[in-house]
Amino acid sequence: IYMDLVRHGHVDENxxxxxxxxxxxxxxxxxxxxxxxxxxxxxxxxxxxxxxLADQLHWQEKTREIEDRLSDALHERLTKRFVDRRTSVLMRRLRENTMPEAEISPTGTVLVEGHHVGELQGFRFTADQSAGGEDAKAVRTAAQKALAAEFEARAERFAACANGDLALGSDGVLRWIGAPIGTLVAGDEALKPRLVLLADEQLTGPARDKVAARAERFVNFQIESLLKPLVDLKNAEQLTGIARGIAFQLVEHFG
Structure with a gap:
């Protein structure tokens, strides 16, 4: 390049x-x-x-296109190396039948043995979407094993949480510090909706019962507080005839 510039004032394009x-x-x-x-x-x-260069624009476009292709290929190779290493580490831990070490960030990112395996929001785990085949199996199995204790601990914390940590949105979703925990569906009575937990099957037994009980207590508290006039109407045994019919319609249509 230097010699071309010195001798000719431009680079030999050939x-x-x-x-x-x-x-x-x-x-x-x-x-x-x-x-x-x-x-x-x-x-x-x-x-x-x-x-x-004589045709500067052509070479700018050409070199940029090639660099983009090479960068994409490099990213693909790096991802494959990461996945292969992650699979190797997780499979070794599973074969050794040892408890994998899990770390969970405040935002829900889950690391097992230092490798990203997915996200935990509330009581639902979502595996890393880039994992496939044998890697996906290793990721999910290792995560389930590593998160077993975390599900138990979260259930205890949720059961003891304050009402201020919970919120029931207009979409009918119950959230715990922002994470979806359950959703309301219609029940047999207007003021008695049914709560469906948004939780993995890994949340089982007494731990699941504790979560369900705490969630239902909060929902009932919200109904009795925010819809107290309707609750009182529903329970007004002194109403009869037309008055009771009107009260029933008000309750069924929430006012």
């Missing part, structure tokens, strides 16, 4: 075309792709220097 052609392949491992990206960036730099 030479550049050959170098760019050599870099334009996505074969190879991570190191090979990284080296090619470094090469093509050199030619991207050349294409952006005023006066160095």
């Amino acid at each position: 030479y550049m075309a050959e170098q760019v052609r050599r870099a334009d392949t996505t074969d190879g491992d991570i190191d090979t792709l990284s080296h090619r990206i470094a090469q093509i960036r050199t030619w991207t730099f050349v294409s952006n220097r005023p006066g160095w």
Whole structure:
């Protein structure tokens, strides 16, 4: 490049075309792709220097397209390396029949043995969507094993939480510190909706019962507090005849 600039004042485009052609392949491992990206960036730099090339715009577009392809290929290789390493670690822990170490961030990100495996929101775990095949099986199995104690601990915390930590939205979803816990569906009576827990099957036994009981207490409290006039109408045994019929209609239509 230097000699071309000194002798001719511009870069030989035939030479550049050959170098760019050599870099334009996505074969190879991570190191090979990284080296090619470094090469093509050199030619991207050349294409952006005023006066160095006759057809500057063409080479800018060409080198940018190649760099994008190489970057995508490198990302794919890096992802595969990460997945392979994660699968290897998790499968080894499962074979050893040891309890995998789990970390859960405040936002719900779940790491098992230092590897991202998914998200835990409330009592529902969502496995990493990039996992597939054997990796997906390893991720889910390891996560279930690692999160067993967390489900129990969360159930205890939820059962003891204050009303201020819970919120019932206009969409009928009950949330605990922002995480969906349950949803209301119509029950046999207007003022007695049924609560359906939004929880994995891993939440079972006494732990699930505690969560359900606390959630139902909060829902009942909300109904009795916010809809007290309707609750009183429903329970007004002194009403008879037309008055009782009107009261029934008011309760059924929430006012």
